[in-house]
Amino acid sequence: MNQIASSNFTNWHPFFHTFIEMLCLKLYPDTKSVAILQIIVFSTIWMIICNYLRNDADTKFNKEFGLQALFTLLISLIPINAVFSISLIKDTLFSYFLLFVCFLIKVMLDKKGNVSFSFVLILSLLMAFVAQLRNNGMIVIVLFLVMLVAYILIRYKNKKLALSIVSLTVLFILLISVLNISYGVVDNDKDAVAAKVSHMLADYELNLSIDDKDKALIGSFIDESKIEKNYDITFSDPISHLINRTAYANNKSAIIELAVIYSITNPYHFLQYMFHSSPMVWDIVKGDDWKAFSYVLHTDSSRKNFYSKYDATPLASYDNVTAKNAETNLFNDLDSFAAGFYQNKLADTLFNNPAFYMYLSFILLGAIYLLTKSREVFFVYLLNLLNIIVIFLSTPVQSYRYLYPNLLLCYFLVIMLIGIITMPKKSIL
Incomplete structure (x- = not known):
């Protein structure tokens, strides 16, 4: 908007x-x-x-x-x-x-x-x-x-x-x-491939034996001291925010190649990483540790704080949309009804x-x-x-x-x- x-x-x-x-x-x-x-x-x-x-x-x-x-x-x-x-x-x-x-x-x-x-x-x-x-x-x-x-x-x-x-x-x-x-x-400065590769290499850094040369390449575009604190298997954004975009762009092919090599040489861990990072594709019960949601309702905090969170000043009426009937009894009843369908695991x-x-x-x-x-x-x-x-x-x-x-x-x-x-x-x- x-x-x-x-x-x-x-x-x-x-x-x-x-x-x-x-x-x-x-x-x-x-x-x-x-x-x-x-x-x-x-x-x-x-x-x-x-x-x-x-x-x-x-x-x-x-x-x-x-x-x-x-x-x-x-x-x-x-x-x-x-x-x-x-x-x-x-x-x-x-x-x-x-x-x-x-x-x-x-x-x-x-x-x-x-x-x-x-x-x-x-x-x-x-x-x-x-x-x-x-x-x-x-x-x-x-x-x-x-x-x-x-x-x-x-x-x-x-x-x-x-x-x-x-x-x-x-x-x-x-x-x-x-x-x-x-x-x-x-073009946006974000790169979907960079997000995937950085998350994958962060996982390999924490769980595989990485030689010093490869560690140096990873450290050239991600602050290694912050990987463990920010890494989450089902959520790539925290690691993605650590990327030095310029350093990544300068070594993009070598970084992608590194992720591919460690995936091929460690196939069992690669499969573990893939299935654990995208459980929503195959698991029928949403885990408590998933950084995932079914759908967003008006009462969710991400909706209420959109402009302050993203620092985007509304420039038109449709750019500052709110729920017209919010907080009315009917609205709250419908909102609670919809929320109940994802709050209950069954x-x-x-x-x-x-x-x-x-x-x-x-x-x-x-x-x-x-x-x-x-x-x-x-x-x-x-x-x-x-x-x-x-x-x-x-x-x-x-x-x-x-x-x-x-x-x-x-x-x-x-x-x-x-x-x-x-x-x-x-x-x-």
Whole structure:
């Protein structure tokens, strides 16, 4: 919000998402416009998914519609979905569009690759959106695009379709990137790779035998005397704040190489580090020592202290947004209701935990495969699986929002299963 108000843009936060919020604020200068957009986007996507996966030939009330409506009501009452739908985080639209891409892949598989140009146009545009809405999105989409093209060429022998998807996706990504030039977006001094590498080397410094030469290289960009005090296995920011950015930039390749060498020569510890630093990817119960949270509510201190914490002076009304109905009885009741879903460990696991929904999705994928005998259902989930892997390999996970697509894809699979069970004669895959 402060970047939009000041017109000083950096790429630490993906500018494409900032641009979308800026358009919303131009139409209506209040953050409600962003929330309304997100609600409309998800509602539209969910309506399309549900409509596609049921048979409306019978105009009377049918079992499919009833089950879909009941399930939709249930997920709408889960606070994490409501909170994210009105939050200004980039992960909301990223997750919605990732869900829609997975759905479109399912449609393409249903049609054996015989899709129209307009379909390819929409699919490519949405993949470009996913690539540009979050910093890890580009890696996820590039990997997925390679696998998708290989699948199309091997399975359907359709070179035209493969070429069209690649060329249009790349074109849309480049067109979106032009926005950065047009609005003078500057590089932020923070470096995601530096954060990961510094955290990894801090761990190796504390737990492995490091020779003096390598210790000197680590000490050249991190104050070694402060590593032990600031190191936290599930939170990289304290170590990242110790980085001497100039020293790191001058020796970047050597520092990255050092982290790679110690990871390869100490594979068991490397795996320990990866799983312990990103437990939210695989553990269904949030540990008390995790520096992680399910979602942020108005009553959380990080919200109340935003401007003083980040030293950003509000420059516009939307840049100084507060909850209009805060402290009213209804607001407090809703806030307490939402907080209860992450304060209780069982509720947090059942309704919020991304690892739980990942495992549940695997079970649903297996059930759908057994019912349909079609392995293509696994390809439908591939994009989200790549997102999980990239998140796992990046900086220690700090918020459920990074893996929010896990929940959405699980909901999607439930709707697919409902369609299979209630319409045994209809080809779902």
